[in-house]
Amino acid sequence: MARYEPKTAEPRQQARWAEADAFRTPTAETGKPKYYVLEMFPYPSGNIHMGHARNYVMGDVVARSKRAQGFDVLHPMGWDAFGLPAENAAIERGIHPGDWTWSNIAAMREQLKLLGLSLDWSREFATCDPSYYGQQQAWFLELFKRGLVYRKDSIVNWDPVDNTVLANEQVVDGRGWRSGAVVEKRKLNQWFLRITDYADDLIEGLKELEGRWPDKVRLMQENWIGRSKGLQMTWAWAGEAPAAAPDGLEIYTTRPDTLFGASFMGIAPDHPIARALGETNPDAAAFIAECRKGGSTQAEIEQAEKVGFDTGLKVRHPFDGREVTVWIANFILSEYGTGAIFGCPAHDQRDLDFARKYDLPVIPVVRPDGAGGDFAVGTEAYTGPGAIFHSDFLDGLDIEAAKAEAIARVEAAGQGEGATIYRLRDWGVSRQRYWGCPIPIIHCPSCGAVPAADLPVELPKDVTFDTPGNPLDRHPTWKHVKCPACHEHATRETDTLDTFVDSRWYFARFTDPTASEPISKAAADKWLPVDQYIGGVEHAVLHLLYARFISRALSDAGLMSVREPFAGLFTQGMVVHETYRRPDGAWVEPTDVELLNEAGQRSARQRSTGEALVIGDIEKMSKSKKNVVAPQEIVDTYGVDAGRLFVLSDSPPERDVQWTPGGVEGASRFVQRVWTEVDGFDPAAPGDEAANGALVRETHKAIKAVSEGIAGFRFNSAIARLYAFVAVIRDHATAGGEARRQALSALLRLVAPFTPHLAEEGWTRLGEAGMILDAPWPEHDPALAADDEVTLPIQVNGKRRGEIRVARGLEPAEVEAIVMADADVQARLEGQTVRKIVVVKDRIVNLVVG
Numbered sequence: 001m002a003r004y005e006p007k008t009a010e011p012r013q014q015a016r017w018a019e020a021d022a023f024r025t026p027t028a029e030t031g032k033p034k035y036y037v038l039e040m041f042p043y044p045s046g047n048i049h050m051g052h053a054r055n056y057v058m059g060d061v062v063a064r065s066k067r068a069q070g071f072d073v074l075h076p077m078g079w080d081a082f083g084l085p086a087e088n089a090a091i092e093r094g095i096h097p098g099d100w101t102w103s104n105i106a107a108m109r110e111q112l113k114l115l116g117l118s119l120d121w122s123r124e125f126a127t128c129d130p131s132y133y134g135q136q137q138a139w140f141l142e143l144f145k146r147g148l149v150y151r152k153d154s155i156v157n158w159d160p161v162d163n164t165v166l167a168n169e170q171v172v173d174g175r176g177w178r179s180g181a182v183v184e185k186r187k188l189n190q191w192f193l194r195i196t197d198y199a200d201d202l203i204e205g206l207k208e209l210e211g212r213w214p215d216k217v218r219l220m221q222e223n224w225i226g227r228s229k230g231l232q233m234t235w236a237w238a239g240e241a242p243a244a245a246p247d248g249l250e251i252y253t254t255r256p257d258t259l260f261g262a263s264f265m266g267i268a269p270d271h272p273i274a275r276a277l278g279e280t281n282p283d284a285a286a287f288i289a290e291c292r293k294g295g296s297t298q299a300e301i302e303q304a305e306k307v308g309f310d311t312g313l314k315v316r317h318p319f320d321g322r323e324v325t326v327w328i329a330n331f332i333l334s335e336y337g338t339g340a341i342f343g344c345p346a347h348d349q350r351d352l353d354f355a356r357k358y359d360l361p362v363i364p365v366v367r368p369d370g371a372g373g374d375f376a377v378g379t380e381a382y383t384g385p386g387a388i389f390h391s392d393f394l395d396g397l398d399i400e401a402a403k404a405e406a407i408a409r410v411e412a413a414g415q416g417e418g419a420t421i422y423r424l425r426d427w428g429v430s431r432q433r434y435w436g437c438p439i440p441i442i443h444c445p446s447c448g449a450v451p452a453a454d455l456p457v458e459l460p461k462d463v464t465f466d467t468p469g470n471p472l473d474r475h476p477t478w479k480h481v482k483c484p485a486c487h488e489h490a491t492r493e494t495d496t497l498d499t500f501v502d503s504r505w506y507f508a509r510f511t512d513p514t515a516s517e518p519i520s521k522a523a524a525d526k527w528l529p530v531d532q533y534i535g536g537v538e539h540a541v542l543h544l545l546y547a548r549f550i551s552r553a554l555s556d557a558g559l560m561s562v563r564e565p566f567a568g569l570f571t572q573g574m575v576v577h578e579t580y581r582r583p584d585g586a587w588v589e590p591t592d593v594e595l596l597n598e599a600g601q602r603s604a605r606q607r608s609t610g611e612a613l614v615i616g617d618i619e620k621m622s623k624s625k626k627n628v629v630a631p632q633e634i635v636d637t638y639g640v641d642a643g644r645l646f647v648l649s650d651s652p653p654e655r656d657v658q659w660t661p662g663g664v665e666g667a668s669r670f671v672q673r674v675w676t677e678v679d680g681f682d683p684a685a686p687g688d689e690a691a692n693g694a695l696v697r698e699t700h701k702a703i704k705a706v707s708e709g710i711a712g713f714r715f716n717s718a719i720a721r722l723y724a725f726v727a728v729i730r731d732h733a734t735a736g737g738e739a740r741r742q743a744l745s746a747l748l749r750l751v752a753p754f755t756p757h758l759a760e761e762g763w764t765r766l767g768e769a770g771m772i773l774d775a776p777w778p779e780h781d782p783a784l785a786a787d788d789e790v791t792l793p794i795q796v797n798g799k800r801r802g803e804i805r806v807a808r809g810l811e812p813a814e815v816e817a818i819v820m821a822d823a824d825v826q827a828r829l830e831g832q833t834v835r836k837i838v839v840v841k842d843r844i845v846n847l848v849v850g
Contacts, residue, residue: 004675006639010757014116022773023118025074035071036527037063038507040535040543041078044104044126045085048111049630054647055572057754058715059534060117061648064753065710067118068777074527076510077112077119079105081128082436082499088178090435091465097435098461101128114631115640116756118773123513127437127502132509134456135518136502137440141451142557144441148194151449154428155270155334158186163469164432165190174293185270185292190430191439191495195549199225199422202548205564212568214654217540224541226423230254231407232338233416235265235315238323242313244276249315249326252337252421256410257402260391261344261365263355265315265326266308268334277311277328284309284328291330306331306354318415319392329354335425345381352381365391366399427546429498434463434471436496444483444490453484457492470494504547505554507533507565519560528562537571544569570713572653634664641755642668648754649719670723671758674751677729678744678762687736695735698728699743700784706750707780715754722751741766746778794825795846801828804845812839819845 017023026032039059042052063075086097093100105126112119125132143149157166161179171183195202203225206218234248241248249265267274269291278285287309308327315324324342331350332341345355346364355362356379366386367375375382375389388394393409394402407418430439438459440452460478463471472479472494483490505518511527512520535543544566551565634643646667702725709718729735729743744766752759752772763772787808792815794802802824806815816837819825829849836848 002679004672004679004758004761006635006641006671006757009761010116010635010640013757013760014113016760016771017118017773020771022771023075023120024122025076025120026072030072032070032072034074034527035063035066035532036074036530037066037532038074038076038510038530038534040533040539041080041503041506042108043080043083043085044101044108046104046107047630048108048115053115053631053643054653055534055536056112056115056117057644057647058570058572058653058713059532060115060119060644060756061710061715061753062532062534063118064756064773065777067773068749068752068775070776073118074510075117075119076123076513077117077121078124078506078510079108079126079128080499080503080506081105081126082133082496082502084433084435086435087433087465096461096463098128101126101435111631114635115644118756123510125506125509125513127499127506128435130456130458132513133437133502134458135509135515136437136497136505137452137455137457139505139518139554139557139559140497140501141440141455142559143193143553144451146553146557148197148553149191150194151189151191153187154190154192155185156188156190156428158184158188160184161468165430182293188430190428191441191493191497192426192428193501193549193553195427195546196422196424198549198552199227199424201552201563202545203227205548208564209567209569213566214537214540214569214571217537217544217569217571220540221545224424224545226336227420228254228422229418229420231256231403231410231416232419232421233318233410235318235324235342238314238316242273242276244272249273249340250338250416251340251342252419253342255344255347255403256406257388257391257394257397257399258344258347258365259317259319259342259406260394261346261363262317262324262342263345263361263363264343264351264358265324266329266332266341266343266351266354267311267326268332268339269328269330270334271328271332271339273311273313273326274328284311287328291328301331301333302350304330306350306357308354308358310358318410318413327354327358336423337421346377347381347383349381349383352377352379363390365389365394427498427500427549429501430495431498432470432473432494433496434459434465436499437502438472439493439495439497441493442481442483442490443493444486444488446488447483447485447490449493450483450485450490452492472496500542500546501550503543504550507547508551508554508560517559519554521560524560524562528560529565529567532568532570533566534570534572540571570653638664638668639671639757641758642671645670645719645754648715650716652717653713653715670726671755673726673730674747674755674758675762677726678748678765681740681744681766682736683741683767685736685740687740688734691732691735692737692739695729695732695739695743697784698725698732699739699746700780701787702728703746703750703778703780704782704785707777710753718750719754722747722754725750748772749775749778790842792842793844794819795844796828796849798846801825808842810841812837812841815839815845819847 037059039055059075063073067073081101086101089095089100090097127133140149157171159166159176159179159181161181162176165188166176166183171177174183175181176183203222206222209218230253232250232252234250236248269288274284274288278288306329308329311326311328313326315326317324332339343351343354345352345360345362347366352362362377364375364377364382365388366382367389368382368384368386385399388397388402394405397405410416411418438457440455440457442450442452444450460475463475465471467474479492479494481490481492482488507530508519508524508528512523515523547565551560552563554560555563631640631643634640642664646664649667650663702721705721706718709715709721725747729747745768748759748762748766749772759772763775789805790808791803791805793800794804804819804822806818816839819837832849834847834849838846
């Protein structure tokens with residue numbers, strides 16, 4: 001019997017698919033339902049590894065199974081090709097960013113093709129191609145005309161060495177991630193997209209995604225938008241008013257019920273009052289400068305030590321008239337609310353940490369239910385429910401009632417009003433870099449900001465990177481143009497768009513990438529929304545939120561109809577790589593290493609050589625950590641189908657999978673077992689009638705289980721069922737004829753989404769016509785797929801004590817008789833009296849004893 005040879009089989013089948021142009025998306029009307037599956041497209045860094053492969057193989061399983069189930073499938077691929085890494089490569093290697101990018105795209109395209117993915121390469125594009133970003137410029141100008149694009153001054157992280165704005169994530173310990181320079185806070189004129197206009201719509205739209213998006217992702221988006229209802233009010237000054245806020249200190253709070261617990265006021269380091277104080281007070285200036293060195297994300301601020309500066313200013317409490325001191329505090333964000341708060345240490349942990357550091361009063365005003373007397377707060381703020389106390393007219397009210405009453409009193413006094421605010425801020429899209437989409441605006445001294453007339457506005461190729469900063473700023477000719485309106489001298493905008501913009505609408509362009517407008521409305525109406533979107537959970541907030549916003553903005557502009565771009569979302573886990581270190585410092589694979597001891601702790605075992613192995617890190621596969629496994633390595637050693645199978649078989653797809661040589665070797669053995677059964681099929685052997693009937697039933701059970709596993713994204717469960725089905729076919733050695741042929745035919749069609757090359761080879765070997773790619777998905781007969789027996793858990797007084805197998809559909813009296821005759825059950829009872837037996841048909845048995 002011949003051995004399956006993936007090195008020859010896989011190229012042969014890929015050549016067949018290519019010759020048939022098998023994965024080109026149908027453009028003519030076929031009458032079939034549509035299915036659009038899309039993986040988050042990659043940045044062309046130069047190499048694909050098996051960590052990337054898992055994402056694309058998941059999408060391929062869906063695409064192939066949907067095609068077999070009778071759908072017209074759109075499954076495209078492209079490249080998120082702009083970005084800072086290309087500029088860094090240009091600086092470090094002396095090459096143009098475009099040359100580096102296109103070279104990487106060519107390499108990665110070939111690596112992806114090794115995986116046997118059913119991608120429609122005719123729709124491929126890269127975001128750095130003018131034919132793509134020119135259309136992006138077109139819709140950007142449409143949003144500009146509609147008032148959704150605007151320019152304003154904004155505080156940014158500025159790297160004085162690289163002369164560029166840095167994202168918050170690129171500031172590490174107050175320094176630029178690449179240059180190491182101390183980052184400055186600068187006010188720059190930046191372009192913004194008005195996403196806040198859609199805040200409520202984006203929140204409400206999440207309801208439509210229930211059941212098709214992970215709950216945690218919907219919650220993360222809702223929290224990021226951060227809609228909150230509260231009180232915006234002004235506290236009057238006690239004493240001389242500062243010139244920066246002569247009418248009082250305006251604050252926003254979501255907890256007006258705790259106003260009587262106020263012990264300090266806090267303002268952000270870049271609040272107008274703080275900035276004004278910093279201009280005349282050196283100590284205040286030094287404190288503000290130190291705050292600017294710290295992280296600027298909410299997470300970083302939360303983790304930092306809470307520190308402050310006493311401004312000497314005081315305000316008067318709106319209800320009890322006492323004076324409250326105003327502090328500059330490092331944990332207050334100017335972007336949220338008004339950039340000023342009242343601090344209630346008893347009921348907010350940040351405020352409590354701050355108050356303890358500076359010995360400020362801690363005044364509890366919410367007493368937990370059941371707590372008596374004068375409730376006091378220790379090291380943890382109390383944030384739970386309760387009744388208001390120490391609060392005059394609010395005493396005795398619950399929290400919600402107290403909020404309403406406090407707001408009503410403030411509004412009646414003319415000191416403020418109830419308000420709804422959002423954490424979400426408009427999307428700053430300006431980047432002071434070359435390798436990005438040019439912003440198609442021309443600045444005219446007479447006309448102001450004017451849309452560019454001729455699109456695309458292409459990047460000049462004759463740029464140099466020998467001087468820090470944006471090459472577009474110093475280009476001798478590119479930025480000098482005539483104003484499209486008055487034809488006088490003007491200059492181009494030299495900022496480029498944030499690369500996040502490029503990848504927030506590509507799903508729509510894929511529906512017709514050759515359209516002469518940004519989006520072919522007819523094609524988009526046919527294919528959108530994306531039925532299944534697949535990508536990492538690290539993109540759960542900004543990528544998806546911005547894409548949802550862009551869809552709404554383009555829909556309102558009449559460029560497309562769909563407002564929710566992704567009907568279904570799946571966030572996959574990573575491929576991680578575990579290594580072990582020998583005493584000599586060398587790292588080895590975890591072969592022959594015991595991972596868990598009896599206590600469940602990680603341990604290592606002495607190898608036969610006597611070398612003790614020390615557990616290493618479990619790390620995400622990445623080039624920077626030099627722990628990647630390239631597809632070519634898998635192709636050369638095991639065949640790509642084994643690699644595809646392994647990355648989906650060893651863990652639920654939403655969890656991380658640990659890459660091990662042993663795991664892929666096991667997948668390779670399974671590939672050989674499938675081939676052995678197919679290659680050994682003798683159509684002339686009739687088989688035993690009883691065995692034939694049993695195999696038919698097992699075939700229908702396998703079809704049902706694998707189909708449900710794929711549909712539910714339980715790929716590891718589907719693969720486990722395929723492993724079991726192969727074992728069943730092998731064990732039913734006396735089954736033959738049509739029963740065996742049907743079983744093998746079903747096996748190959750079920751395994752085809754996971755191991756498509758093997759399935760095609762087997763399909764041919766079985767004597768079937770055409771390609772398995774075009775074969776229909778097998779259907780199960782519910783009657784044949786039903787289990788004849790069920791496993792019933794046995795509980796004694798509500799605690800599980802065992803189980804029994806019985807025929808499906810038995811009446812309760814029959815089940816009772818079987819249970820009471822079971823030796824294990826009798827041993828469990830140990831002479832106790834059974835007072836009652838509760839049988840839930842085909843589900844569970846509960847014995848009540850006493």
